[in-house]
Amino acid sequence: MxxxxxxxxxxxxxxxxxxxxxxxxxxxxxxxxxxxxxxxxxxxxxxxxxxxxxxxxxxxxxxxxxxxxxxxxxxxxxxxxxxxxxxxVVPAQLAPPDANDLVALLHELSGPITYRPARPRPASRASSTAAAVVVVGAARVPGTRNSAALFFTRILQAQGGGFARGTLRTYLAEAVAGQLRGARSELRRERHAEASQLALVLGRMYADDLRNGEAQRCYLAARELAVTAGNRELTVIALRTLSVQAHGLGHLRIADEIARAAVSTARDAPRAVRAFAQAQLAVTAASRGEREDALRALSEAEGGVGPEESGRHPFESYARADFEFQRGEALMALREPAEAVPAFEYALAARAPDDRRGAALTRLRLADVLLPLGRVDETRALERELREDAEGLRSAAVTRRKQELRRSLSRFSGGRSAV
The missing domain is CATH 1.10.260 (434 Repressor (Amino-terminal Domain))
Structure with a gap:
């Protein structure tokens, strides 16, 4: 029956x-x-x-x-x-994992996790002692340990978030997590700072693969690890990254609140870190119609932008290409597309030769601006460059936006794909 x-x-x-x-x-x-x-x-x-x-x-x-x-x-x-x-179990998805147990986090990343728009709760390890360490300054990670974060960042830039993510997870689980448990005193802070950097890179890899729940968990873990390390700079970077993610997913109020928290935390931090936070605040303030705040933040951010040179560690400098991209985003949010075009063009020209992912995303964003302005031939040229230069890039974010661009261009070609 x-x-x-x-x-x-x-x-x-x-x-x-x-x-x-x-x-x-x-x-x-x-x-x-x-x-x-x-x-x-x-x-x-x-x-x-x-x-x-x-x-x-x-x-x-x-x-x-x-x-x-x-x-x-x-x-x-x-x-x-x-x-x-x-x-x-909703609350468990919001709470940052124990800073001493990266393995637990990595096990949680084995399946889809729902992104939850939420303001990060106060860090569980932000005791008065830890807070005092943050005020003093960041625990510096020796260059030999910084090399891992630099290595995986370069892979992300050159190959996309779908490449070598499993390798980074294995490295975190088998090498870094064990070092965290055994470290003491100053060495312990250095290990936590290294783990924070790597968790941020892993989160960016997940975000590039459009797995935003997993990315959010990594960013929250990175923030927790940074606070445990007493590292102000990495705490700011983690907050700023959470703001970027929330903004990209349309949660504008939360993105703005987190961006302002990043700016507040960045007081007395190095200029590059302050610039990194201010540039994101410019975008979120612009998205909420706060023009004066947005332009002020852009002006303050520009003063901390680093020179245009490759090889600098991504956690120690703020590249001109990344700042110009943020300037373009802020101007777009302020509904000034014509003014945004030079910013995105500058960002594209300033990209390092091996930053294929960054170049692809910049071309796609520039195309988004040019097409509504009626600059169809220039948009088609960008689409051709994407097909040539982004070939083999394992980035779901790039792939999806390339498909959207082709559909948009087809409407200018009588339904035919751009060639």
């Missing part, structure tokens, strides 16, 4: 509370899934099936709960949504 399905009255009540249509909920679930690197193409018929008593797949239930939680402004559990299966 066929099983009788029980209508999901709890989900229907939540949909009424959110004032969404069935299609609206489906689109929201698709969007949350995209933040984890998962592609879903749900529509209103999918939600209609849920309302009649079918249940989302276990991996989709946390995504649906997250979408509903964001809309409702509170945590919505699987039970409240009327779904069968294990209730997602």
């Amino acid at each position: 066929a099983r009788t399905r029980i209508p999901n009255v709890r989900l229907r009540a939540l949909i009424e509370e959110t004032e969404w249509t069935q299609g609206g909920l489906a689109r929201a679930v698709n969007a949350v899934a995209a933040e984890t690197g998962t592609v879903l193409r749900y529509d209103r018929t999918t939600v209609a099936h849920w309302l009649t008593g079918s249940h989302p797949m276990p991996r989709v239930q946390p995504l649906a709960c997250e979408a509903l939680s964001r809309r409702c402004g509170r945590v919505v559990t699987a039970e409240e949504a009327g779904f069968a299966g294990q209730d997602p």
Whole structure:
């Protein structure tokens, strides 16, 4: 005998509370899934099936709960949504892992993790003693240890986030985690600083692969490790990176709050670190319509930009190419696309030859600006350069945006792909 399905009255009540249509909920679930690197193409018929008593797949239930939680402004559990299966443990996804146990974090990264827009809670190790260390200054990591972060950063720039990520995870699990447990005193702070840098690089690799939940966990871990190390600079970098991620995913208020926290933490830090934080504040302030704050932050950031030279360690300098890209983003947010074009062009010209990923993302952003301005031929030229120079780049972010650019260009070619 066929099983009788029980209508999901709890989900229907939540949909009424959110004032969404069935299609609206489906689109929201698709969007949350995209933040984890998962592609879903749900529509209103999918939600209609849920309302009649079918249940989302276990991996989709946390995504649906997250979408509903964001809309409702509170945590919505699987039970409240009327779904069968294990209730997602939301708080655990927000709490930074124990700084002494990177292995636990790496195990958690074995499957999809939902990105959760949230202000980072105060660091669990920010005791009065640790805070005093931060005020004094950063624990410097010896050059031999900095080389690992530099090595994997260069791989990310040259090959994309989908290349060598497993190698970095293995290095963190088998080498760095063991060194953390055995280190003492000053050496302990140096080990935590090294681990913080590597966790940041690992997070950027995940973000480049559109796995934003995993990236967020790495950034939170990096911040925790930096605080434990008493390293002000790395704490600022972790905060700034969390702000960039939140902004890119559309959480503008949270991104702005985190950017301001980074600027506040960067007081008395080296000029490059202060510039790094101010440049992000320029973007978030501009996105919220705060023009004066944005322009002031850009001006302050420019004073700390480093010389245009390759080989400098990414955690010790702020490159001109990266600053000009942020300037372009801030001007775009201020609705000044014509002024943003020279900034993105400067950023592209200043990219190091081996920064293939950075060059690809800059070309894509420049194309986003040029096409609405009617500069179609220049956009097509950028698309051709992308096909030549970004060949073999293992970056889901670049791949997705290249596909979007081709679709946009096809509308200027009578439906034909640009050649």
